[in-house]
Amino acid sequence: MxxxxxxxxxxxxxxxxxxxxxxxxxxxxxxxxxxxxxxxxxxxxxxxxxxxxxxxxxxxxxxYTMFNSKKVGKYHIQICRNISCHMAGAKKIEKYISEKLGIREGEVTKDLLFSYSTVECLGSCGTAPVIMINETYYENVDEKKIDEIIEKLKVAK
Ligand code: FES
Incomplete structure (x- = not known):
């Protein structure tokens, strides 16, 4: 409504x-x-x-993949799966995020804070792998950066 x-x-x-x-x-x-x-x-x-x-x-x-037509968490993570990000480890990034949050693509965490989906090119191929959380880009992400980002968002909730 x-x-x-x-x-x-x-x-x-x-x-x-x-x-x-x-x-x-x-x-x-x-x-x-x-x-x-x-x-x-x-x-x-x-x-x-x-x-x-x-x-x-x-x-x-x-x-447009920027629009969510299903319920998402307060922080919706888009993980780029296109060629540059794929070659830079996007699959590993997705697996890490999935395991860390305990959800699969399209699901929302129990605290309603996080969800994720894999998407086509986010337009920042030179800094792959790239994720986007709501309106914010995070480039050259790795497991350590993801830990930091998620912890910050949990505190900010
Ligand atoms: S391939 Fe990931 S941002 Fe373009």
């Missing part, structure tokens, strides 16, 4: 674009910022409020 804040802000976001369709990415960003993931019911509500086709909003949501 969309919050009142999002509903009230819709007109404002849409007014910044020439075409209503062009505002979809910005609107989805706002929703995700607030609740970390975007459910089907959010898309239905959005389609009704904006009079945009459900299928158009859903297509944008599923095209």
């Amino acid at each position: 969309l919050s009142e804040k999002i509903k009230q802000n819709l007109k404002n976001i849409i007014s910044k674009y020439e075409k209503k369709e062009s505002a979809i990415i910005s609107i989805l960003h706002e929703i995700q910022k607030e609740k970390n993931y975007i459910e089907d019911s959010d898309i239905s509500e959005l389609a009704k409020l904006t009079e945009l086709p459900y299928s158009k909003i859903k297509a944008v949501l599923t095209f």
Whole structure:
């Protein structure tokens, strides 16, 4: 369900674009910022409020890996699995994160803090292996760096 804040802000976001369709990415960003993931019911509500086709909003949501269409942890880790990261040990990084957090891809930790997914190129191939947690990039990661990052996030929760 969309919050009142999002509903009230819709007109404002849409007014910044020439075409209503062009505002979809910005609107989805706002929703995700607030609740970390975007459910089907959010898309239905959005389609009704904006009079945009459900299928158009859903297509944008599923095209970009930056949007989560399933429940994720407060900190969602995207692990790049593309060629540069793969060659720099992305598989090992995924295994380490999975074992450290005690979850598999798509699952959320019991404390609801962490989840992870593997994704295509995050656009920083020169500093592989790369992970992204919410909006923050972490480059040249190894097991030690991952320990530090996760401990910091646990404290910051
Ligand atoms: S291959 Fe991982 S960032 Fe491009």
